[in-house]
Amino acid sequence: MKQLGAIMSSEIAQTPTVFSAILENVDAFDSVKDVLVEQKIQSVLILARGTSDNAAHYLKYLIETQIGLPVGLTSPSSVTIYNSQLKYKNTLVIAISQSGQSPDLVHFATAAREANAYLISMTNDESSPLAKIAHHHFSLLAGPELAVAATKSYNAQLLVSYLLVCSWTGKKVNAAQIIAEAQRIATDAGLVAKAVVNTTRNNEIVILGRGFAYPNAREAALKIQETCKISVQGLSTADYLHGPISALTADTQVFIVAPAHMPAQSIVEATTKIRKTSNRIFWIGNGGTPSGDDIVLAGSNCDDEITSNLVDAMVLQRFAMEFAVASGFDPDAPEGLSKVTLTH
Structure with missing residues (x-):
């Protein structure tokens, strides 16, 4: 029987x-x-959908805080539906x-390049249309990802985003620490166990971060x-x-994402x-600033908030996976979803 x-x-x-x-x-x-x-870049736009769109927000913060260029997220339908x-x-x-x-991403990327944009792509398939359209393509090197819910490819997107920005700023990368912290979290069998048994599908769940x-x-x-399925x-x-x-009610379950070295004042009011x-x-x-009966899903201890955050993605993925199993669901193949979503 499949586990x-x-x-x-x-x-x-x-x-x-x-x-x-x-x-x-x-x-x-x-x-x-x-x-x-060389390209006299004045602004940056990021093109993505779904999980990759969440990685796009990470890259957006990186560019805005480390370089200072304005960064926006694209609206593919502006091209695919409205022919802008x-x-x-x-x-x-x-x-x-x-x-x-995904056809809408490929269509938009093609239109952007025809409109004189400089195009960089990152995918898990070097032979994909999006990889071939770009001036430069970076492989995620994640290997085949079979579970419908993306995990290691998202983590790879975060790291590639970080390295891309580091190449522009000249920041030295502590590769050994990133790998070591990821290995430590990967081998912690009880990482999310307490949170799983203390969370219920019957009450609202809210995930917050800044x-x-x-x-x-x-x-x-x-x-x-x-x-x-909630x-x-x-x-x-x-x-x-x-x-x-x-x-918010007394029964609301509030998860706060708080990587090491996060500015404490950023969430005090909330x-x-x-x-x-x-x-x-x-x-x-x-x-974070846990007190009383708060439950901590311990994360990484990297040098800064930026790298701690990219390693901590594994923690939230472990929680979702183990919570699904505890609820009687198979997170490998959720109903109504497919691995590759083709939107237009």
Whole structure:
């Protein structure tokens, strides 16, 4: 009899190997280290869908905070449905996709390049249409990913995004630490066990994060929705205070993504207000301020918030997978989903 979640579990555990492969190939990023200057780039747009869109938010924060260029997320339907004529001179478009096949992404990328954009893509298939369209393509080197819910490919997208920006800033990468922390988390059998047994599908689940933690909050919510058949919100702590907190009850289960070295003041206002109503708080990562009966899903201890966050993605994936299994679902093959989603 097939073990529920066996494939997803195996693919999450492969993350350290994927990280090693990418970091061993770090010289590949030298090919684009001067592209911002050579192409006189004035703005950046990121093209992605689904899980890759959450990785896009991470890359967006990286570029905005480390380089200072304005970064936006594309609207593929502006081309595929509304036939907009793009004007992308001095614009860098970065396409992120596991498969590199979705027609709307390929259509938009083609239109962007025809509109004089400089195009970089990252996919898990070097022969994919999105890889071939780009001026430069970076492979995720994740190998075949069979579980419907993307895990190791998302983690690879985070790392490739980080290395891409490091090639522009000249920042030294602590490869050994990233790999070691990923290995440590991968081998921690009881990493999320306490959180799983203390979480119920019967009450609302909210996942919150801010800054570099926000993309993982979105991804955690998506993974739980994909694998556990429940609706989950993934929000910025700031956005949560602008309305959704009104739905907070004493039974709401609030997960706060808090990587090591996260600026503590970034979430103080939100956590203070949440504690007035609910004491069902779970922390993902080592940068939170747990108290009382809070439950901590311990994360990585990398040098900074940025790298801690990319390793901590494994923690949220483990929780979604084990929570799905505990709920009687097979996270390897959720109903209604396919591995490659083709949207137009």
